[in-house]
Amino acid sequence: MTLFNKSALALSLSMSLALVTSAVKAETIAIIHATVHTATEQGVLKDASVVIEDGKIVAINPLLPTADTIIDAKGAILTPGFIASMNDLGLVEIGAVASSRDAYEKEADVVFDPSLAYNPKASSVPFARKGGITRNVVSSGGGEGIFAGQTFTVDLSGDWDSILAANTGLVVALGAKEEGSRAAGMQQLIHKLEDAKKAQAKKSKTKKTAEDDSEVPSREDEIIHAVLAGEKPLIIDVDRASDILHLIKLKQDLGIDLILVNAADAVLVADKLAQANIPVVIDSMRNLPESFDALHNSLENAGKLANAGVKVAIALPGDSHGIYALRFSAGNAVANGMNYDDALAAVTANVADIFHLDSGRIAVGKSADLVLWSGDPFEFSSKVQKMWIAGEEQSTDSRQDKLRDRYLHKTAMPEAYSR
Amino acid sequence: MAKVMPSLVAVALSTVIVGCSPAQQDPKITINTNPYPSTYQILPNSTTLLKNAIVLTGTGERIDDADVLIKDGKISAVGQQLSAAGAVVIDAKGKWITPGIIDVHSHLGVYPSPNAESHNDGNEMTNPVTAEVWAEHSVWPQDPGFNRAREGGITTLQILPGSANLIGGRGVTLKNVPATTMQAMKFPAAPYGLKMACGENPKSLYGSRNELPMTRMGNMAGYRTAFIQATEYKRAWDKYDADYAAGKNPVAPERDLMKDTLKGVLEGDILIHNHCYKAEEMAMMIDLGKEFGYHAGTFHHAVEAYKIADLLAENGNCAAMWPDWWGFKLEAYDMVLENVAMVDAVKNSCAVVHSDSGVTIQRLNQETAKIMHNANANGFNLKAEHVIGWITANAAKSLGISDKTGSLEKGKNADVVLWNTNPFSVYAQAEQVFIDGAKVYDRQDPAYQAQSDFMLGQE
Numbered sequence: 056m057t058l059f060n061k062s063a064l065a066l067s068l069s070m071s072l073a074l075v076t077s078a079v080k081a082e083t084i085a086i087i088h089a090t091v092h093t094a095t096e097q098g099v100l101k102d103a104s105v106v107i108e109d110g111k112i113v114a115i116n117p118l119l120p121t122a123d124t125i126i127d128a129k130g131a132i133l134t135p136g137f138i139a140s141m142n143d144l145g146l147v148e149i150g151a152v153a154s155s156r157d158a159y160e161k162e163a164d165v166v167f168d169p170s171l172a173y174n175p176k177a178s179s180v181p182f183a184r185k186g187g188i189t190r191n192v193v194s195s196g197g198g199e200g201i202f203a204g205q206t207f208t209v210d211l212s213g214d215w216d217s218i219l220a221a222n223t224g225l226v227v228a229l230g231a232k233e234e235g236s237r238a239a240g241m242q243q244l245i246h247k248l249e250d251a252k253k254a255q256a257k258k259s260k261t262k263k264t265a266e267d268d269s270e271v272p273s274r275e276d277e278i279i280h281a282v283l284a285g286e287k288p289l290i291i292d293v294d295r296a297s298d299i300l301h302l303i304k305l306k307q308d309l310g311i312d313l314i315l316v317n318a319a320d321a322v323l324v325a326d327k328l329a330q331a332n333i334p335v336v337i338d339s340m341r342n343l344p345e346s347f348d349a350l351h352n353s354l355e356n357a358g359k360l361a362n363a364g365v366k367v368a369i370a371l372p373g374d375s376h377g378i379y380a381l382r383f384s385a386g387n388a389v390a391n392g393m394n395y396d397d398a399l400a401a402v403t404a405n406v407a408d409i410f411h412l413d414s415g416r417i418a419v420g421k422s423a424d425l426v427l428w429s430g431d432p433f434e435f436s437s438k439v440q441k442m443w444i445a446g447e448e449q450s451t452d453s454r455q456d457k458l459r460d461r462y463l464h465k466t467a468m469p470e471a472y473s474r
Numbered sequence: 475m476a477k478v479m480p481s482l483v484a485v486a487l488s489t490v491i492v493g494c495s496p497a498q499q500d501p502k503i504t505i506n507t508n509p510y511p512s513t514y515q516i517l518p519n520s521t522t523l524l525k526n527a528i529v530l531t532g533t534g535e536r537i538d539d540a541d542v543l544i545k546d547g548k549i550s551a552v553g554q555q556l557s558a559a560g561a562v563v564i565d566a567k568g569k570w571i572t573p574g575i576i577d578v579h580s581h582l583g584v585y586p587s588p589n590a591e592s593h594n595d596g597n598e599m600t601n602p603v604t605a606e607v608w609a610e611h612s613v614w615p616q617d618p619g620f621n622r623a624r625e626g627g628i629t630t631l632q633i634l635p636g637s638a639n640l641i642g643g644r645g646v647t648l649k650n651v652p653a654t655t656m657q658a659m660k661f662p663a664a665p666y667g668l669k670m671a672c673g674e675n676p677k678s679l680y681g682s683r684n685e686l687p688m689t690r691m692g693n694m695a696g697y698r699t700a701f702i703q704a705t706e707y708k709r710a711w712d713k714y715d716a717d718y719a720a721g722k723n724p725v726a727p728e729r730d731l732m733k734d735t736l737k738g739v740l741e742g743d744i745l746i747h748n749h750c751y752k753a754e755e756m757a758m759m760i761d762l763g764k765e766f767g768y769h770a771g772t773f774h775h776a777v778e779a780y781k782i783a784d785l786l787a788e789n790g791n792c793a794a795m796w797p798d799w800w801g802f803k804l805e806a807y808d809m810v811l812e813n814v815a816m817v818d819a820v821k822n823s824c825a826v827v828h829s830d831s832g833v834t835i836q837r838l839n840q841e842t843a844k845i846m847h848n849a850n851a852n853g854f855n856l857k858a859e860h861v862i863g864w865i866t867a868n869a870a871k872s873l874g875i876s877d878k879t880g881s882l883e884k885g886k887n888a889d890v891v892l893w894n895t896n897p898f899s900v901y902a903q904a905e906q907v908f909i910d911g912a913k914v915y916d917r918q919d920p921a922y923q924a925q926s927d928f929m930l931g932q933e
Contacts, residue, residue: 150802151674179801343587343832344618350588350932376801383840386900434900435843438851455800459810459852462780470781 085120089128094404107423110445136189136424138406167204169195170221181453186379189424294319294348319349329364358393386433503726512660517912527566532573532866532881536859547911574629574889576869579828586617597636606731607643626836627891627904637671637749652924672750704736746771751805753781780816792824815849843898
């Protein structure tokens with residue numbers, strides 16, 4: 056990357072701008088001569104420039120890009136930072152070390168908030184950045200019951216303040232059970248929502264006569280009410296098509312914001328999902344008939360759902376240490392019939408839409424989560440050249456690089472002496 | 475067996491010295507080492523000429539605009555401007571050809587799809603040493619995963635028992651052809667493998683039952699005890715054989731299925747496949763082999779192999795590795811993305827990429843691509859024609875079948891994959907797959923897309 060000094064003109068412009076606005080001005084960055092995959096209706100902008108200020112994208116292709124730092128992309132591809140979702144990243148350091156994992160909670164319920172366990176310093180976080188991932192919607196692994204607590208959103212800076220929002224969606228796991236009938240879980244969910252709705256209706260009728268109703272709703276009630284009001288998405292991990300049909304009806308009856316995760320056999324009811332405007336978060340690499348709920352797993356499913364009009368996000372649900380490979384999942388989806396732009400949206404704009412994030416697109420006003428790639432972002436031969444999270448440049452170096460270098464460059468002394 | 479000659483001499487000598495009559499001997503007791511023999515038959519095939527492809531031979535060579543001629547199930551020629559009368563000609567211009575892909579570590583058939591308690595047949599978790607069990611006796615040939623793997627170019631694969639036990643049992647090498655019996659998939663004359671496991675799995679399973687092993691030192695004690703028993707057993711059989719050959723009428727030792735397998739290891743007929751992540755444990759397993767006079771074989775899941783790449787090469791051990799699996803156990807914490815490349819960089823090395831997964835077995839080419847490109851971004855200069863060996867020639871070497879498959883050399887089995895593009899691209903797909911010259915998969919032709927009985931008619 057070549058860093059250009061600002062031109063005399065740019066200098067004078069920015070100085071005068073600084074006088075107008077304020078004395079303290081955040082550093083601005085302009086990325087010029089980039090091939091910008093906007094993940095918007097603008098599509099791909101060739102030889103384009105993107106200007107970042109205060110962590111936001113403030114201009115695309117301004118007449119004269121000016122900034123404190125100008126980066127010449129020399130034609131390289133710039134994409135929105137990729138957004139992972141529905142995984143355990145930062146909740147588990149090592150899967151088999153009980154004291155290092157906080158993803159599973161036996162007694163997880165509606166109010167369970169796993170963000171309180173998030174460790175932005177987990178060694179898996181910088182590793183995930185190698186995959187151009189800038190944000191993540193984290194979910195717990197749930198517990199014994201159907202309710203798996205709530206999702207939270209983080210940026211992948213690894214900074215102490217990287218939790219952007221907690222309690223963003225309610226997670227439910229349905230379908231095949233080790234013991235008992237799946238019907239019980241489905242029924243529990245339906246009853247929980249219907250009963251809460253009835254109680255609300257009853258309350259609003261009686262409220263006129265009891266204006267000083269000072270009863271404090273329980274935390275659980277608040278969450279369920281937010282779900283019923285469509286303010287908080289209900290995120291359901293489910294595979295079998297017959298279960299999905301019940302959930303489509305639930306959405307139609309209650310008008311909730313419903314997101315399906317995994318949804319192996321969603322492809323059987325793709326048209327109905329599209330019609331009901333229900334998005335699907337899919338692991339596009341699943342293609343074995345893993346269970347009787349998932350007989351239709353196929354590498355083609357991501358493309359088939361997208362072609363049917365379903366909003367698709369590609370994810371590695373339940374993973375933690377391997378999510379850097381998200382971009383390869385998108386590439387495989389393309390190899391198996393998904394439109395390239397759809398696949399890019401499935402790791403950027405669609406994820407943002409589904410989980411209500413202010414990133415995932417290269418558009419004015421969006422968070423400046425950006426990745427500059429050495430080539431096609433879905434290819435093994437490409438790597439992250441530079442990346443920014445909210446305008447801050449990030450490193451992709453991780454503990455793994457240090458280990459590699461220690462053993463690659465041997466000295467007369469034991470490896471332990473090299474950093 | 476090289477034993478025949480000396481024993482004949484022994485017989486001749488003994489008649490002179492002892493002078494006793496062979497007629498007084500009971501029939502010789504011998505152990506049948508192949509009681510479940512292969513019934514594999516090559517599928518219908520014809521002389522086939524693939525024209526004008528980019529060919530990666532598996533021996534480190536890349537030949538552009540090259541043809542591959544398949545005749546009588548074997549590679550007949552690889553070169554330019556080939557022709558053959560009556561051959562089926564396939565235009566492979568712009569496409570790539572590699573040897574059939576080999577996975578040295580699979581549990582297809584023993585942990586099949588769908589995942590069901592009825593079919594969880596991969597781990598005999600009843601004793602830390604179960605050398606008496608054979609994975610082939612668990613294989614469900616209708617596992618739909620075999621077909622998915624074939625669509626990814628897998629022509630040969632070793633099915634191993636799981637890693638719960640110190641010595642988990644025999645593995646079996648299969649040809650990835652659709653069949654109704656295990657024997658019909660069994661790779662003719664491939665040596666058996668023996669699954670061993672280091673580290674966390676055995677000690678945590680048996681430790682939780684308050685049984686040995688509870689610790690890594692318990693692991694070592696477990697292997698050593700088993701091989702001491704096997705050594706005694708072998709000695710007893712050797713003595714029986716020698717005495718019999720000497721014209722005596724000895725009583726044969728009592729058969730022991732567990733020790734039969736370990737005796738096969740000591741005699742070099744059964745190859746070790748050792749689930750072993752950590753550098754210090756691999757080093758001890760190499761010494762364990764020396765202690766009892768067998769070769770420590772291939773280390774699987776060798777996440778820390780890069781730390782002892784020299785040691786592995788010096789001792790002739792293959793290391794079978796993933797590109798990027800880590801963090802699920804403490805013994806898988808020190809992963810580096812360049813592990814395979816670092817192992818491979820040493821002279822006389824044997825780096826292998828394996829799957830241990832019904833999903834990634836379908837894309838060992840992509841797993842290899844991850845490693846190549848990561849390594850090249852960090853100072854290596856690896857080329858497609860070299861890294862293809864990690865999933866072909868080196869894998870065949872690990873399984874003891876490199877005289878039969880793993881490269882596109884004249885006379886080798888015609889196990890061949892035709893790819894639509896560079897196999898190390900994320901967009902690459904196997905278009906046609908051949909096993910022993912027979913087309914077993916064609917992406918364009920449903921007549922060559924096998925479907926398991928299980929999947930038939932599922933709606």
